[in-house]
Amino acid sequence: MNIFLTIDDAPSKHMKKKVDFLSARKIPAVFFCRGEFMPRHEEFVIEAIQKGFLIGNHSFTHHYFSEIPLEQCFDEILKTEKLIEACYEKANSQRPSKAFRFPFGDRGGKEKGLNVERDKVQKLQNFLKELGFEPLDFNPKTPDKFIDALWDWDTEDYKENLIKNPDEYQKKLEEFWEKSKDKTHVLLHHDFDHTHHLFEITMNFLFEKRVQFLPIKAKKT
Numbered sequence: 001m002n003i004f005l006t007i008d009d010a011p012s013k014h015m016k017k018k019v020d021f022l023s024a025r026k027i028p029a030v031f032f033c034r035g036e037f038m039p040r041h042e043e044f045v046i047e048a049i050q051k052g053f054l055i056g057n058h059s060f061t062h063h064y065f066s067e068i069p070l071e072q073c074f075d076e077i078l079k080t081e082k083l084i085e086a087c088y089e090k091a092n093s094q095r096p097s098k099a100f101r102f103p104f105g106d107r108g109g110k111e112k113g114l115n116v117e118r119d120k121v122q123k124l125q126n127f128l129k130e131l132g133f134e135p136l137d138f139n140p141k142t143p144d145k146f147i148d149a150l151w152d153w154d155t156e157d158y159k160e161n162l163i164k165n166p167d168e169y170q171k172k173l174e175e176f177w178e179k180s181k182d183k184t185h186v187l188l189h190h191d192f193d194h195t196h197h198l199f200e201i202t203m204n205f206l207f208e209k210r211v212q213f214l215p216i217k218a219k220k221t
């Protein structure tokens with residue numbers, strides 16, 4: 001199996017542990033950061049940049065974009081952009097590419113049947129494009145017209161029953177592996193304060209299976 005490793009909702013107090021672990025093993029990853037968390041652990045984001053990880057934008061307060069007005073969506077993106085740019089500057093590093101992931105993968109068009117909502121999806125894509133965002137070179141279930149990055153292996157490491165029951169979590173990893181081991185996947189993990197133990201389980205599991213971790217790059221156009 002080949003894996004693109006994507007880690008959402010960073011930075012947490014455990015981000016440094018993740019960065020050190022991945023960097024020691026030369027595993028590439030993108031950390032999609034939430035602006036509201038960045039001031040508290042800015043130094044971890046800077047260190048991640050210096051160690052070659054890509055920092056992506058994951059909005060500021062993690063609303064469903066379908067549920068907030070367009071102007072507020074723009075603001076969510078811009079506020080986090082400012083913080084990310086500042087981190088690249090402090091890291092003295094050029095940002096290799098701008099990647100975006102919508103909170104919950106919600107592109108702003110979940111209220112079906114309304115033209116105005118479809119219009120909102122397009123306006124958000126246009127906005128990202130104007131800001132210089134680019135699609136990453138993995139593209140599961142995602143037509144090329146979309147700039148934001150989706151995933152196709154959700155570890156569900158945010159689910160209460162799995163957080164409390166690591167054996168059950170491990171079993172789910174096994175099940176996914178069995179049905180999908182010959183494929184390439186974009187794996188979704190999280191960087192929450194209370195789920196780091198599941199990250200360790202996942203990484204040990206993937207090592208044991210000798211998966212190949214692929215570099216995270218912008219798609220060549």
Ligand SMILES: [Zn+2]
Nearest residue numbers: 008009103104
């Ligand atoms: Zn998220």
